[in-house]
Amino acid sequence: MAFLSLYLSKPSTTEALWVSDCRIIHGCCIQMPAARIRFQHRSAGVRSKRHTGRLNVRAAGTETDKTKPNAPEVTPSDTRSSAVNQLLGMKGAGKETDKWKIRLQLTKPVTWAPLIWGVLCGAAASGNFHWTIEDVAKSITCMLMAGPFLTGYTQTINDWYDREIDAINEPYRPIPSGAISEPEVITQIWVLLLGGIGLAYTLDVWAGHSFPTIFCLSLGGALLSYIYSAPPLKLKQSGWIGNYALGSSYIALPWWASQALFGTLSWDVVVLTLLYSTAGLGIAIVNDFKSIEGDRAMGLQSLPVAFGIDTAKWICIGSIDLTQLSVAGYLFATGKLYYALTLLGLITPQIIFQASAQPFFVLGLLVTALATSH
Ligand SMILES: C/C(=C\COP(=O)(O)OP(=O)(O)O)CCC[C@H](C)CCC[C@H](C)CCCC(C)C
DSSP: OHHHHHHTTOSOHHHHHHHTTSEEETTEEEEOOGGGHHHHHHHHSSOOGGGGGGGOOOSSOOOHHHHGGGSOSSOSOOSHHHHHHHHHTOTTOOOOOOHHHHHHHHHOGGGSHHHHHHHHHHHHHHTOOOSSHHHHHHHHHHHHIIIIIIIHHHHHHHHHHTHHHHHHHOTTSHHHHTSSOHHHHHHHHHHHHHHHHHHHHHHHHHHTOSSOHHHHHHHHHHHHHHHHHSTTTOGGGSHHHHHHHHHHHHHHHHHHHHHHHHSOOOHHHHHHHHHHHHHHHHHHHHGGGGGHHHHHHTTOOOHHHHHOHHHHHHHHHHHHHHHHHHHHHHHHHTTOHHHHHHHHHHHHHHHHTGGGOHHHHHHHHHHHHHHHTO
16 A cells, blocks of 8 residues: 555655554555654654645745744754755755755656656557657657656655744745745746646657647646645645546656657546556555644544544555455456456455555556557
């Protein structure tokens, strides 16, 4: 489950990884080792910022100065691993003074992985990717657009709109600690957004599209990122909608862009990937288990709070496993028997080994992509 969270770029990456150290029954972290007390601390404190809308985080105009006093003198740890965390944009990052490293941290490189994998799946699904220099260059450009640029933009804008709550939860993060100034953050948001959209348009021209499909997808993704993080909509406040928005945009959008780049994006693939995104919703729920007490204390209705741990646990694993079973059924129904059987073969260990099922889920996506190409 840990990597599933990471795969979907669930932002609380370090915490997601910690989930793997908890005792997990059917994907639900129900017991924490004493060493992982930060979980307990956080859950007893303020809720993960994905649900912080009710704290009235303001849309704009927070002076960095205001949040500076919260910046601790000493960061969580000044070890080598905290330096790695810093570069990857993970929690538990050490203090950094190099502006470029801080900029990189804001883009959370660890969260680029699912988008890059999505590009790979789209290329596979197109059935038209060839190992030529041109196709490899196209796919690298598409990965650059989806990962560093558009995911980087998404993560930076998310941190921007979460800066006040971060001043409480994670005061050592670049924005609340004052390590980077507000104009620098705004500039970074625009550079990444325009760079990503520019690359998308370049890819459309490169592919000879008469309609700029990739450009439109990038605009749609950028807009979704904005309404996910920014008021008044701030989709991330809503358990169901926020989780599905995250799951679908990380699974479907890069796949669509890449399939359009190398071939034709068909409606059956659109429907199939949107269906697959339900598994993304389930994966996103994993993150809610770590902050149940805090959510309850603040009256926030995350799925575990709203339905209880047991029910949320079943919603989580049910949405992941049933989605994949449905996709296997679809492949079977459309005559892709061997692909359907391969997918079933991957789902079986996933159901049995919930806690370490991540490679099976990720491979299942690729198998589905390959199946749709034939
Ligand atoms: C910012 C995101 C998650 C952070 O969530 P949260 O604040 O709850 O977590 P932390 O508290 O731990 O920070 C991800 C949001 C994803 C968004 C809805 C849409 C992403 C769009 C893609 C980047 C666009 C790709 C387009 C393309 C490939 C054509």
